[in-house]
Amino acid sequence: MAKTALVVDDSTTMRQMVSFTLTNAGFIVVEAEHGKDAVSKVAGGAKMDIVVTDLNMPEMDGIALIKELRQMANFKFTPILMLTTESAMEKKQAGKDAGATGWIVKPFNPDVLLRAIAKVLPA
């Protein structure tokens, strides 16, 4: 069965690029523009195999989203990767504290993205 991924980023370009990479790797991708959008899309109990989220977003940022997801039964143990930049390493700690599984440092290429996913997602 194909794996599912939730991709959350306010930048359309970024979102499309991540989705593109994941779709090519055989994922079924659900896109969300920001934290609130993401929560509303999975609030019905949908289970995702992995979540890839940006941190800096309007409405609800990545940290708040991760915290929120970890409170939901369907995302309690789901791997969540956050997209960060080198300059936001303190954000990384905040993300981890919120329950993020790992991180991908921007800029990245599709290989880096897929490798990071492979690290946390059982094949």
Place this chain on the structure above:
Amino acid sequence: MSNDFAQFQDAFFEEAAEHLAAVEEGLLQLEQHPNDLDLLNKIFRSAHSIKGTAGMFGFAAVAQFTHKMETLLDLLRNGQKAGSPAVTDLLLKSTDCLKTLIESAQTGSGIDEETVQRLTADLAGASASDAQPAAAPAQPSRADRTYTITWTPPDWLFQRGLDPLQIMKELNDLGRLAKVVLNTSRLPDLSDLDPERCYLSWEILLTTGKDRKVVEAVFEFVREDSVLSIEECETSSVKPISHSDVSVSRDTNDEQCVEDGEPTPLGEILVESGALSRDTLDKALAQQKRVGEILVEQKVVTPQQVELALQKQRQQETAVQAKKSDATSIRVDTDKIDKLINLVGELVITQSMLSDLGSRFEMRQLPVLLERMAQLERNTREIQERVMGIRMLPIGTAFNRFPRLVRDLSAKAGKKIQLVLSGEETELDKTVIESINDPLTHLVRNSADHGLELPEERLDNNKPEIGTIRLNACHEGGSICITVEDDGRGLNREKIIAKAVKQGLIAEHEKLSDDQIWALIFKPGFSTAEKVTDISGRGVGMDVVKRNIESLGGTVSIKTTTGQGTTFTLKLPLTLAIIEGMTVRVGKETYIVPLLSILESIQPKQGSVKTVVGRGELINVRGSYLPVIRLHEVFALQPEHTEPTKGILLILETEGERVAIMVDEILGQQQVVIKSMEQNFRKVEGIAGATILGNGTVGLILDVRGLLEIAQREEAVAV
């Protein structure tokens, strides 16, 4: 897999342009609201997005430059750095620079390397510390070796979605797992066991050709929170678990207390450690001298110099304080400042010439003195004008929103409308610009809704299908003229009269001039639209427009031709703070009349002022009868003259109504700075405000509208 992201480049450029616009707009708004955190966050997010995405496509220059901007923005939004006009300016310039960098990435166009370098340096300078982590030197790769890995993960491992099994799999992919020992010593009794916690630790023997860094990378997501050691070993013996080497402990309290506050003074530390008693320290401190005193003693500087320096220091402190409470700021063209500096230079020269003249003055030098005085006056006036000019902004900032508004209005009303803007560069006071936004919006809406016809109707009348609204601004003497012009159907004389009669605003067969009829649409509650639309036409608006403009000391007038269109003309003072006024005298009192409202002044002929029952005194000025207001009567003053033929009548216009105000004498004309009466007192009927006259006393500025109201009320009482 190669970099497949290239196909998204166009999308990136599109998005980057949007973000750039957002950054720019945000920064401009930030000038008005320097402490708006939401705004800063928005700007930061946009910059952050550009940086992140640019890096994905390998646009290193863009990413690096944006990173510098982002660093500064981050400091601003965290409050670690206070915003200032200089910082905003730097960020705006950087935005422009970033634009060229992105353009360069897109089209391969050249960039001004020097500007980029300079701004990069400026940005780095403005950011408190912007240290880049140094890249670790690459380690040379070697042949196969064996690592002993001991790993105790944090017990909340699962709660972050991490799976030890994944790590084992990844290690296995690197080479050969010679041995994996599971340590279960931390497992509690089953009754105490929380199945969501991890109590396990591992000892692993890994043989691989990979570098130690690569092995460490396997634990990337958990390393900082685990007790982990990776040791290269020659033998295959398994060491007991040790906590040395790479193990990371997060207990750094001691260091933090230093980082947070200022370092503890030396003396305090000595007292704390017991090396010094508090008493001894205080005595020693008492002997300590200020730098200034020491320098004076050493005769390096004079006490005067120290005093000057201290004064400067105090000024700086005050300036810092002032900056903190600074609410709004304004961007000023450096040209304007340069000109001002030149003028001040001239002023200084004139001043020194005058004081030179004064020190050895003889009567025969009077002509020279008068000439110098005239020069001083010219200098002063020019400086005044230039200083006021600092507050001047092009009206284009107010016009810019109309293309969008008209676009929306035309869609809503089903009309075809083109908007033509001109004179956007015309400058006027920032406060005036802010205050005319609403009136202008209303006039444009009015033209779109009432003025212009539907396309079919226009075609039927042999007019082009597309209606035109023109917005124009220009200077006219000491005031600014803004026109809102449409080529629509024009005002309908009959409809307005019928409506006004129905509303009881005029008598049924009253004879009115065209101007008087058009002025009716500014009466409260007046609206001729046959159906109320949601654009305009609820009968609120035109009267508000007029009131707003007049509260700014301006006037509104209408020109209209049936079938050809309507033009609203707003005349406004260039600035709110200063008006051109006529000083007049009544008895011992001096008043100022805004020049903008004066049409003419006359000395009436015998018998030209007549008393009409029910309407008070009227004067016939070229065929039309105007009410006469004796200022000494409405203000209860002792006048010099009670005969209109001996005094002076000022013919004033307000809201399309004309009135003659009787005073004793006209004293002159001068610019006056408007001061508020309400600040410490209250509004006084008939008085628009106050000003400080040349002799230091207060002069009151007349409110023509208010005078008219007082006069009408008194007339009503008298009848």
Place this chain on the structure above:
Amino acid sequence: MPASARETSIKECNQAAGRTTDGNQFLTFNLGEECYGVDILRVREIKGYSAVTKIPNTPAHIKGVLNLRGTIVPIVELRTKFGMPTVEYTAFTVIILVVVRDKVIGLVVDSVSDVLNIDKKDIQPPPQFGANVDVSFMSGIGKSGEKLVALLNMEHLLVDGDMSESSVPTGEA
């Protein structure tokens, strides 16, 4: 200008006294034979009398407005306000500038006399005079030695004085 020589800044004095005065320090001044007091924390400064500009159609006790370093300040003739006959201004006539509800107002008085400390226990409620005397703008009678001081309630003086409450609609602010 002899008047300006007596311009005194009470402000620093206020700041030095700080909050320790507890509202018990009063600037006292004279109107005829009577002695009045105003809470010193309200006093901004004292300046010699200078000509004011009359404001039309205001009550008689509103003497006019004055230019105080560029701001317009209304001046109240306290004698008129209290229904006392007006007198010629002398070299002792001063304007006491007080702050009431963030507004600065000048009070014309015959002369200033002293700054007195009056204990709370030495302050009695205003006496009930005959119906013809309005005591609403008094907060009490203070005793300092043999001297009796009528302490002014500035807030009441203000509302009563047609200062901030506008008698005409002001339109939009």
